[in-house]
Amino acid sequence: MMLDLPTPIRAYFAADNGNDADALARTFVEDAVVVDEGHTYRGRAEIKQWNVESSAKYEYTSEPIAVAKTDDKFIVTSRLVGKFKGSPIDLQYGFELQGDKIASLEIGP
Numbered sequence: 001m002m003l004d005l006p007t008p009i010r011a012y013f014a015a016d017n018g019n020d021a022d023a024l025a026r027t028f029v030e031d032a033v034v035v036d037e038g039h040t041y042r043g044r045a046e047i048k049q050w051n052v053e054s055s056a057k058y059e060y061t062s063e064p065i066a067v068a069k070t071d072d073k074f075i076v077t078s079r080l081v082g083k084f085k086g087s088p089i090d091l092q093y094g095f096e097l098q099g100d101k102i103a104s105l106e107i108g109p
Contacts, residue, residue: 003064003065003066003067003076004067005064005067005074005076006074006095006097007100008027008095008097008100008101008102009064009074009076009095009097009102011023011027012024012027012095012102012105013062013064013078015027016051016055016062017061017062019055021048021049021051021052021055022048024047024048024051025044025045025047025048025051026044027101027102028044028047028101028102028103028105029098029099029101029102029103030043030044031043032044032047032101032102032103032104032105033103033104033105034046034047034050034104034105034106034107035104035105035106035107036050036054036105036106036107037107057084058080058082058083058084059082059083059084060080060081060082060083060084060087061080061081061082062078062079062080063078063079063081064076064077064078064093065077065078065079065090072096073094073095073096074094074095074097075092075093075094075095076092076093076095077090077091077092077093078090078091078093089109091107091108091109092107092108092109093105093106093107094106094107094108
């Protein structure tokens with residue numbers, strides 16, 4: 001299913017599935033924040049390192065399957081399939097945008 005995702009969010013998933021941590025980091029503003037698995041990552045360098053480590057640890061692909069817009073966030077439900085217990089799993093990605101970049105991302109069940 002093709003979802004109507006904003007450009008930076010579409011670019012985020014393309015980079016994540018392409019294992020391109022540099023491209024993924026460039027989808028964020030310089031001082032962006034990512035919260036995942038109880039950890040907070042600040043700035044592009046930490047976000048890039050988080051992506052490298054997550055991709056190696058879980059070896060997954062992520063397919064957005066639904067999107068909803070709230071006042072200040074895009075909530076994307078994505079199905080992750082990979083080498084981890086419980087695969088496949090649907091996760092919620094809460095994106096806040098700033099212009100044509102991602103300002104924050106929170107990932108959870």
